[in-house]
Amino acid sequence: MKIKIYNQFNPELKVYWNILEGKSYHFIFQRFDWLSTWQKYIGSQKFNIKPYIILVLDNNDNPLLIFPLGQILKYKIKIITFLGGGQSDYNFPLIDNSLITKNSLLIDLLVKIKKKLPNYDILHFDKFPEKVSENFNPFLRLLNFKSHDIAYYREIPKTVDDFEKNLRSKLRTDTKRQIRRLNNLPGELKVDLENILNDNKKGIEAMISQKKKKYIQSNVPNIFQDRDVEGFYLNLHKYLKGDASIHFSVLKFNNKYLSTHWGAIHNKRFYFLMPSYEFGEYAVYSPGKILLYQLMIDSIDNNLEIFDFTIGAEQYKKDWCNKSILLYEYMDSNTFKGYLFMIFIKLIRFIKKSSFLFSLTKKIYGFKNKF
Numbered sequence: 001m002k003i004k005i006y007n008q009f010n011p012e013l014k015v016y017w018n019i020l021e022g023k024s025y026h027f028i029f030q031r032f033d034w035l036s037t038w039q040k041y042i043g044s045q046k047f048n049i050k051p052y053i054i055l056v057l058d059n060n061d062n063p064l065l066i067f068p069l070g071q072i073l074k075y076k077i078k079i080i081t082f083l084g085g086g087q088s089d090y091n092f093p094l095i096d097n098s099l100i101t102k103n104s105l106l107i108d109l110l111v112k113i114k115k116k117l118p119n120y121d122i123l124h125f126d127k128f129p130e131k132v133s134e135n136f137n138p139f140l141r142l143l144n145f146k147s148h149d150i151a152y153y154r155e156i157p158k159t160v161d162d163f164e165k166n167l168r169s170k171l172r173t174d175t176k177r178q179i180r181r182l183n184n185l186p187g188e189l190k191v192d193l194e195n196i197l198n199d200n201k202k203g204i205e206a207m208i209s210q211k212k213k214k215y216i217q218s219n220v221p222n223i224f225q226d227r228d229v230e231g232f233y234l235n236l237h238k239y240l241k242g243d244a245s246i247h248f249s250v251l252k253f254n255n256k257y258l259s260t261h262w263g264a265i266h267n268k269r270f271y272f273l274m275p276s277y278e279f280g281e282y283a284v285y286s287p288g289k290i291l292l293y294q295l296m297i298d299s300i301d302n303n304l305e306i307f308d309f310t311i312g313a314e315q316y317k318k319d320w321c322n323k324s325i326l327l328y329e330y331m332d333s334n335t336f337k338g339y340l341f342m343i344f345i346k347l348i349r350f351i352k353k354s355s356f357l358f359s360l361t362k363k364i365y366g367f368k369n370k371f
Contacts, residue, residue, distance in 0.1 A: 001064070001109070003116055006053040009036035016055055016063040020094045025133040028244055028266035029088035035068055037239045038087050041232040047072050051083060054113055065109065066094040071118060077341045080117055081124045086223060087232060089151065089273070089310035090327070091127045092137070100135045107142055121338030127311060128328040137328075145328035152321040153308040156270075156299050163300055171319055175293045178286045187254040191291070193298050194249075203250050204234050207260040210276035217279075233262060233274070243267065251291040258287035261295065268305040270295070292320065 006013045009032070017032040028034055043049040049070040056065040070083045082091040099105060117123070128145060130137055139145070157163045164172055182189050208224050215222040223229050237246035244266040251259040262274040272295070277288040299307055309317040311327060333339040 001059065002057045002061075003112060004055045004057065005116060006055065007051050009039060009051065009053075013053065013055065016057075017066060017094070020063040020066055020096065023096055023098075024094050025097060025135075026092065026094055027090045027129075028264050028269075028271060029084055029090055030068065030092060030094050031240075031244055031266070033239045033241055033244065034236070035083050035088075037236050038084055038232060039070075041228050041235070042085060042087065042226075043070065043083060045228040046226050047085065049083070052080065052118060053083075054116060056109060056113075064096045064099060067113060068093070069117075071120065075341070077122060077338060078118075078120045079122045079124055080120045081126070089127060089271075090129050091125060092129065092132065093139075100132065100138055103138060103141060106138055110139075110142055119334075121333065121335045122341060123330070123332045123334065125330040126327075128330070130326045130328065140328055143330045144332075145330045147326050148329040149311055149327040150313050151309065151311045151325050151327055152313075152317040153306055153310075153323050153325070154296075154321045155323060156296070156304050156307050158300070160297055160300055163296065166322065168319060175286070175289050179290055179293075182253060182282075182285050182287075182290070185253070188252075190250075190252045191294050192250050192252070193247075193294065200237065200248050201234060203248060203257065203260055204262060206250070206257040207248075207262055207274060207276045208233065210257070210260065210278055211274065213279055214276065240264075249291060249295060251287050251294075253282060256282075258282050258285070259291040261291055263295075265304070268303075270299045270304050270307045272307065272309050289316075296320075 014032055014036075021031065039049070039051060043051070049072045052069045052071055054065075054067040054069060055063060058064055068083045069080055072079050072081060082088065084091065114123075125143075125145075127149065128137060128139065129151070130140065157166070208230055212222055212224055215224075237248075240246060244264065247261075247263050247265050247270070249261045249263075250257055257278060259275070259277040261272065261276070264271040264273065272292070275288055275292065277283065277291075296307055307320075309321060331342060331345075333342050
């Protein structure tokens with residue numbers, strides 16, 4: 001076997017990558033077009049991350065495995081991690097399906113791959129799913145991964161009747177009631193589920209505006225402060241090819257965007273990624289819930305198999321879903337300063353889990369920054 005290293009997304013790598021995509025189970029986040037676009041707009045511009053993509057070939061130059069890694073510098077700490085950042089909800093290498101159950105071979109490959117890595121302080125793999133299709137994720141047996149998050153999804157039934165029978169009655173009746181209330185208002189209610197083909201720029205800009213308002217209200221970091229992040233969401237649909245596509249949808253009333261959703265479809269899987277809704281007088285009609293309901297109906301009509309809410313344990317995901325998958329994390333230090341940084345990260349996470357400690361820390365930090 002041979003190992004090749006790529007520091008950029010180039011045509012040669014794309015050929016190998018596309019071949020491996022055809023013989024591996026993967027999520028949309030592992031596609032060449034997704035990650036190369038992310039690197040173009042976000043990785044190189046916002047994070048100055050240097051790709052360190054590891055390709056494993058057999059003796060006949062057939063691609064067997066790709067680790068889409070990169071090196072990022074945080075507080076002078078060199079971290080090796082997966083490319084894709086916050087725009088990748090599942091991280092996993094592309095791996096030939098025939099290797100999934102060959103643990104001894106994978107162990108040997110991991111040892112060789114780690115030796116090929118550049119000097120680093122921390123090796124960090126996060127958002128590793130417990131399963132890959134129906135197979136247990138083999139890497140969880142090979143490294144000391146720990147469960148750190150969860151993702152929810154719904155298996156899509158064959159008919160709308162089956163879907164509604166298995167939906168909580170209160171959720172079903174309340175959603176339909178809100179649809180009737182909106183329809184009874186003077187004006188035009190419009191659901192556009194193919195908006196990426198129409199006024200996607202205007203619609204996505206509305207989504208970004210709504211998300212910014214939500215970030216402010218929730219007091220969480222605004223990812224759209226950076227124009228490069230906006231560029232990724234506005235332009236990714238131009239780069240996705242084959243059976244992968246961006247799906248953008250809107251709910252309008254009198255041409256006002258009440259709710260939007262930016263997501264994707266790949267391999268019979270619908271990815272529910274960036275929902276938004278407008279605050280104000282129409283929020284009482286639960287426009288986000290209405291659009292979500294319509295998207296699920298549309299997924300049934302288009303014979304999709306999985307409606308994936310991806311990472312996060314928000315209550316609304318539990319309400320709509322009937323399945324979940326654990327996500328794992330592996331973190332290891334290679335230097336003493338890397339070890340200290342790992343302790344610091346664990347301390348921050350511990351503080352965030354305690355509402356008292358988190359509130360106290362924010363007050364102290366706010367007081368400190370006044371002087």
